[in-house]
Amino acid sequence: MILIIGLGNPGEKFKKSRHNIGRLVVSSWQFVVGFPDFKFEKKFNTLISKGIFDKKKVTLALPETFMNKSGKSVKSLTTNYKIQTTNLLVVHDDIDLPLGKIRISKGRGSAGHKGVESVIKELGTKNFIRLRIGIRPENFKQKNVEKFVLEKFNEKEWHKTKEIINRSGLAIEMIIERGLSNAMAKYNQ
Secondary structure, three states, X not given: OEEEEEOOOOOHHHOOEHHHHHHHHHHHHHHHHOOXXXXXXOXXXXXXXXXXXXXXXXXXXXXXXXXXXXXXXXXXXXXXXXXXXXXXXXXXXXXEXXXXXXXXXXXXXXXXXXXXXXXXXXXXXXXXXXXXXXXXXXXXXXXXXXHHHHOEOOHHHHHHHHHHHHHHHHHHHHHHHHOHHHHHHHHOO
């Protein structure tokens, strides 16, 4: 089984914020591939959708915890489903990448991302796949990064964000269908 986690914050207030791009990508991909609607599973404190893609069982998860506590849900899911971290894909925002860029990585540190830090801490390893989605606008000069990531995309950014959500879905598909190294070769340009 493959577990795909969309990091973000729960609730309407954060729905289209920069920090929620991971949740947006995973929920969009769920719709595109026709997986069932997300259902809340209390024991994981997570919204879950399960399906088959490329003849593989895939579980999509949107933790209903705040970003910096995401690791608790991820740990609970990986333990319950006996998922090896090599079959874990975490999708999240990355302020170090310009808006519109994506990077696929494995075995890297958090680079200060609180959600990824939480996942690494709870799992006790950084040996999992990450789909990092750039949210940094051109000429970025924001001093308060925590405030910035919780803001919603402006109209111009949202247009570009819709494109990157679609492209990120294609990257997820390639990771599942053709493997990590092929996906990295195509998308890490």
